[in-house]
Amino acid sequence: MNVMTPPPVRKIIHVDMDAFYASVEQRDNPDLRGLPLAVGGSAARGVVAAASYEARTFGVHSAMPSVTAKRKCPDLIFVPPRFEVYRQVSQQIREIFAEYTPLIEPLSLDEAYLDVTENLKGMDVATEIALEIRAKIKAVTGLNASAGISYNKFLAKMASDLNKPNGQAVITPKNGPAFVESLPVKKFHGVGPATAERMKRHGIETGLDLKSKPLSFLQQHFGKSGAYFYGIARGIDERQVRADRIRKSVGAEDTFVDDINELDPAKAELKPLVEKVRRYCETHDIAAKTVTVKIKYSDFSQATRSKTVSEPISDIHAIIDIAETLLASVFPFKRPVRLLGVTLSSLNNQQADEEPQLALQL
Numbered sequence: 001m002n003v004m005t006p007p008p009v010r011k012i013i014h015v016d017m018d019a020f021y022a023s024v025e026q027r028d029n030p031d032l033r034g035l036p037l038a039v040g041g042s043a044a045r046g047v048v049a050a051a052s053y054e055a056r057t058f059g060v061h062s063a064m065p066s067v068t069a070k071r072k073c074p075d076l077i078f079v080p081p082r083f084e085v086y087r088q089v090s091q092q093i094r095e096i097f098a099e100y101t102p103l104i105e106p107l108s109l110d111e112a113y114l115d116v117t118e119n120l121k122g123m124d125v126a127t128e129i130a131l132e133i134r135a136k137i138k139a140v141t142g143l144n145a146s147a148g149i150s151y152n153k154f155l156a157k158m159a160s161d162l163n164k165p166n167g168q169a170v171i172t173p174k175n176g177p178a179f180v181e182s183l184p185v186k187k188f189h190g191v192g193p194a195t196a197e198r199m200k201r202h203g204i205e206t207g208l209d210l211k212s213k214p215l216s217f218l219q220q221h222f223g224k225s226g227a228y229f230y231g232i233a234r235g236i237d238e239r240q241v242r243a244d245r246i247r248k249s250v251g252a253e254d255t256f257v258d259d260i261n262e263l264d265p266a267k268a269e270l271k272p273l274v275e276k277v278r279r280y281c282e283t284h285d286i287a288a289k290t291v292t293v294k295i296k297y298s299d300f301s302q303a304t305r306s307k308t309v310s311e312p313i314s315d316i317h318a319i320i321d322i323a324e325t326l327l328a329s330v331f332p333f334k335r336p337v338r339l340l341g342v343t344l345s346s347l348n349n350q351q352a353d354e355e356p357q358l359a360l361q362l
């Protein structure tokens, strides 16, 4: 008789610092405690990089234009970001994670997935590991973290939001599928506002709606993401926690509800994409030398235009200039534009990331 042992259920923790940049600022400057605070932007321009919980009660959140934030919360205080400090705190947090597992996949300076199925402390209960990690983070940095514990990355990430701030939640294999069914798809990690809007037009508003669609339908309408959506609608996510991930490029793209014919509205759509990739680069401390713009037309044909400069660029206005020039080079558009994408590559993160990777091979 051939008895197959099923693979052990994985134990994944998603740790997410609470209002990270804003909390660091309040920690380091007691005058700011208890006040509505926005890190990044200014009263006149830019976007909010992070908002304190006091600001959030007014509806202020990250990525919101500063002008909108100031209107919602007239007493809002703008503080310039101090990425050097955020990176130091991030390093302290990673060292705590590393006491438990080498399988750490950072998502940004303040978030990471940990696979603790086999952990360095020999602890069986992942919720206890999460409690310990959060207590150590508090002791070492003075900051609060929340955590989600589950059997895959998608659900761990969803769970870390459930008892925020300064809390944690677990989603078990037993209640995972029902949890997903009841959730609005716009809350799913990996479903941005544009995708949520497209799903809505196909009658998909909840996890249950998503679950009712066949794989072929999801692949037809959502391309590469179709299979991922099909899985998560069932509480299934096979993605591994990857400690050695080196990003070769950072990209964002958006499909429009209505095709675009003119240059100015196309430029207007390009800008938030640049801001998104730029924000990612900033929080990961990387800069790029190559900017690529992708244009997909209404007949699904596509064009790409790239420009590489000699030194890594981090100034957002410089990146926007290059992207707009690349876009203008294909105007007039041969057909209406249905999608635009911006990718930054030739990143300066390669060398820095290769060292720990080599260390892990030993």
Ligand SMILES: [Mg+2]
Pocket (backbone or CB within 6 Å): 016, 017, 018, 019, 020, 110, 111
């Ligand atoms: Mg956070």
